[in-house]
Amino acid sequence: MRRPNHYSHAFTVSKSNVQSIFMVAVALIVGTFLIIAMLTTADNTHRFSSSVLHDWTKEAQSDWFIHLLGVENRYYLDAMQDTSTPSLTTTVIELATNMNLNDPRTFLGREIPGFSGFDNTLVIAGQGTDFTNMAMESPPPSEEHQYEQPETDGGEREGTVDDDPPEIADEEPIIHLLHSHSRESFLPEIEGDDPNNQEINIVQVGNYLADQFREYGLPVEVSDHDIQQKLNERGWDYSQSYEMSREILEEDIEKHDELEFFFDLHRDSVEREHSTATINEEVYARTFFVIGEDHPDYEQNLEMATEIHHRLEERWPGLSRGVMTSGGAGVDGVYNQDLSPNSMTIEFGGVDNTFEEVYRSADAVAEVIQEYIYEELER
Structure with a gap:
């Protein structure tokens, strides 16, 4: 009479446990990267405020926030042309690495000198304004102009103002x-x-x-x-x-x-x-x-x-x-x-x-x- 094969059942249970442990390990690794990213992107001088939260989440896809709101209020999704759920993998990569797969500036900014000047956020773009022509800091004056310059004639030019502007007294x-x-x-x-x-x-x-x-x-x-x-x-x-x-x-x-x-x-x-x-x-x-x-x-x-x-x-x-x-x-x-x-x-x-x-x-x-x-x- 053959004995029951308990080892086959034991192996099946063990494989399921290994899969669970693997998924938990992956989740812990991803969570660790997220925590590290949040801690390293926050300035020590900042208190916990909306601006800090903004820094932590500004690289994430905004579509995710809209979809989360859409769970409670469908009107948010009705206003979107594309109602498909954003990629979770892409969002996790963005949060963990501060790299936006749709924005090449996030890949190049740390490697090319001076490229960080394009990291500013264009909140409102006027006519013809984009990332290539945003306001730029003026370069420092050349060495020969850093010290005393010869005085100009100071003559009146079209559009110049009076040297003695009107003053409002007692205010x-x-x-x-x-x-x-x-x-x-x-x-x-x-x-x-x-x-x-x-x-x-x-x-x-x-x-x-x-x-x-x-x-x-x-x-x-x-x-x-x-x-x-x-x-x-x-x-x-x-x-x-x-x-x-x-x-x-x-x-x-x-x-x-x-x-x-x-x-x-x-x-x-x-x-x-x-x-x-x-x-x-x-x-x-x-x-x-x-x-x-x-x-x-x-x-x-x-x-x-x-x-x-x-x-x-x-x-x-x-x-x-x-x-x-x-x-x-x-x-x-x-x-x-x-x-x-x-x-x-x-x-x-x-x-x-x-x-x-x-x-x-x-x-x-x-x-x-x-x-x-x-x-x-x-x-």
Whole structure:
């Protein structure tokens, strides 16, 4: 009489257990990679906030979030052209490696020097704006222009402003205008081909914009410091421009208690084809709004920039190039905007624009911002 073969049954159970153990091991490995990715992408200076969650999930497919919401509310799925479920494998790879299979920038950014400059997020793209022509930081001034430059004739040019702008007496300023890259200039307005001029530069745009705000009854403080000269005096690098301008900001904030709205004015580095628009048969230098996302409350700054962009586009379609956020390695990522929720960086035109074109845009920006400010003050 043959004995029952218990070994066959034992082998079957053992194989099932091995499969279960293997799946658990895979899940643990994937989970470990996810935890490591989240821990290494979070800045130590950040508290647990919506901005941190944004950093952890920004590489994941947005379709997954919509599908998760669609489980509870089918209207989300009805609005999608493609209702198929996104690939789970692709999503896991993106979360674990911070590489988006649909975005080659995530593969190349860590390998090619300077490529990280394209890592900024284009929140709102204006007409003709894409990743190839987003706002770019101006390069540092060439060595021969870092120190004292010969004085210019300072003659009146078309579109320039008075040296003695009207002042509003007995009123504390509520608007602060700053120029962290104070020597950014415009090639048609200067001699030579180095767009970093000590005398004729973006500071004149700030003075002009301040005059427009004063015409609307808004008191303004303009910081017309030569930041580059201050950097030279301390032996600081050009990349420390925002550290220098922060000292100025903090001093002015301590001096003027009523300061509430802060605008850092810059000139973009893009060519004329991207920085110029013809609207109602008039030529404008286009604007770009930049928000630093490396501080916890940047969403408030982004909300203001988005609102100003939309208001500009309603009246002057094509004037705004859009809104973008900037952060991560290789950039400042804060731009002193953590000092106030009503703070943003405004790029006026590019290296090939004229003061006349820039001032025309400043008129439009002043009209829109003053309305926004008065609405905020009435709340």
